[in-house]
Amino acid sequence: MPAQRRAAVPDFLYGTAWKEDRTQDLTELALRMGFRGIDTANQRRHYVEAAVGQGLAAGFRAGLATRADLFLQTKFTYQRGQDHRLPYDPAADLSTQVAQSMQSSLEHLGTDYVDSYVLHGPASGYGWTDDDAEAWAAMVRERDAGRTRSLGVSNVSLRHLAQMAASGAEAPAFVQNRCFASLGWDRAVRAFCAERKIVYQGFSLLTANPEVLSHPRIAAMATRYKATPAQMVFRFAQLVGMLPLTGTSDPEHMTQDLASRELSLSADEVRAIESLVA
């Protein structure tokens, strides 16, 4: 694929989960407010991927961005993570399900390629299984066919990643995980990613960490920077090398989340936030 069709990885992703009938409008609003990275999934239980596509189309019509400006990420979700609204034939083998899910995602999003295609979660919480190997090989074929620029895995432990690597599987370009401050903000997985130049995407940075948002040290720093605790957390995440996600439905929070990129926290402040509740 020509290099000019490859969008740079943005420094913030807008997440489209749990928006239901507001999905189209909020996706368009996110483009209007300046987001250029959009995260979704072909998992109707939590996302309305077709409405994300309608929001993108509305944004293109309004001249907010072009497809080439955007980083679009979607996911393949195993049947056990879905409800009855499946984007593939449940009787088909996993390789076929991946191909069908990808085809359906491209139709939903109104594009002929995505920038990142993510395995939503491994088949087992305990390790990298044969099912994961089959799904991942099918995803690699989608990438080789040009339907995605890159690949990722989500909801993985260090054990999953180590076993995946030991199996000889191609390394992901992205890892997307829920990030708990009490676990050192997923320190072990982040270190694994940093060593291999895998981009770590952090979600639930706010919702998983209420004790950080209400911590007096965060409040003091936020006051000093004339910022909010949420902005401190997002900026901290970027400064330790994460690509943060936000799924805010509030235009003011969209502005604040993007504006957090301008905060210049000191190395000491970053270290302090990293170990605040660990």
Ligand SMILES: NC(=O)c1ccc[n+]([C@@H]2O[C@H](COP(=O)([O-])OP(=O)(O)OC[C@H]3O[C@@H](n4cnc5c(N)ncnc54)[C@H](OP(=O)(O)O)[C@@H]3O)[C@@H](O)[C@H]2O)c1
């Ligand atoms: N791979 C996976 O399994 C997985 C799982 C979960 C999520 N995700 C992805 O990650 C995205 C984000 O999900 P999330 O779990 O991080 O949570 P979220 O659904 O984005 O929730 C963010 C919460 O933080 C609030 N918020 C955002 N910016 C704020 C600000 N500046 N000030 C105050 N509050 C603010 C939002 O409230 P307001 O709406 O009022 O701003 C909302 O309550 C999802 O949409 C999805 O794309 C992926």
